[in-house]
Amino acid sequence: MAGFQVIEVKESIFAENDRQADALRQKLKAEKTFLLNLMSSPGAGKTTTLCRTIEALKGELRIGIMEADIDSDVDARTIDGTGVRAIQLHTGGMCHLDADMTKQGLEAFGTENLDLVVLENVGNLVCPAEFDTGAVKNAMILSVPEGHDKPLKYPLIFTVCDVLLINKIDVLPYFDFDMEKVTEYARMRNPNIQIIPICAKTGEGIGAWADWLLQQVRDWQS
């Protein structure tokens, strides 16, 4: 334990987009549109979870999906098959969305007639967490194969998220993933975080998640 050195190579990260994010939230409030910022690692299951969420809520809410990707449109094509409006944002190599990029996307989209817009952020646990996109709530997906230690290693994203979906619970038997530990570690970062285990592939837990999200949208609109 004492055999290694710790070197600090700190650099300041600038995030002066808070004002723009607040302005965007005010505009969304006036329009009664709820923006959810969905973050995760690559491959944690954002798009599959979104397809299930759309299925569960499209009778209740007018939904739009903004897919942020570096340069493919694989996910927008998938979402397009669900019958809700989808738009693809190309970040041109950028590792996250900021409030201004999100605003550009929303303006191209036209949000007046939408109750819920989900921004599927770039797959990355680090940079997206640094930038307030203007979303009303932040959600994160952590999948079982990634391991229960992630709140120790990527603290900020767990701090800024209102809800944590633990996805791929169908493969729990094949991985050393401790649900109690992940809960403990995530609550160390954010005592108020909601934790909802799901399996986007089978649909397990999607009802609880959709109920939570619907309540948030209704609270925002009232």
Added chain:
Amino acid sequence: MAGFQVIEVKESIFAENDRQADALRQKLKAEKTFLLNLMSSPGAGKTTTLCRTIEALKGELRIGIMEADIDSDVDARTIDGTGVRAIQLHTGGMCHLDADMTKQGLEAFGTENLDLVVLENVGNLVCPAEFDTGAVKNAMILSVPEGHDKPLKYPLIFTVCDVLLINKIDVLPYFDFDMEKVTEYARMRNPNIQIIPICAKTGEGIGAWADWLLQQVRDWQS
């Protein structure tokens, strides 16, 4: 397919650290130290793979490990248990290492008596790929649960990597992961990429990987 718009929100990404990276490589060449930059998503298995790699090569090579993490030292503690030299770099929130940060770490380490230094980069498929760290070779781990479509969505990292380890092959039966497709997609990005399937948990494939790495180190030193 025609139902969604594509919006370009390009921003330029600056990477003028190439000169520093080249200078660092020259210094390493003179010292006969091989630096490997290891990248992956969070939870793909970098640390477990490193432990196996150390086991396989510590009789042949003098090895040092630099763990780059945002602010934990979980991984350095794990590596410390393997008996090789380990150092923890704290990036202070930064999502990647650049050549200068790598140089600071190597200087603190003292590389004169090391044949192989592995830099375990921050878990992230986007930003680390943008910055030449000064490494001799770049390696990437993609784990089966992340899905075979990743070269489509995160093109740059597959382009800059010399070798791709496909980890967690023990869980192939439980995931829709197509080895032929991932090979095809990865080679679209980089026709020369070496692809080695492994399971760091069981040790499967580690021999082939260790052989490849040992050859690279010997070539660099000769």
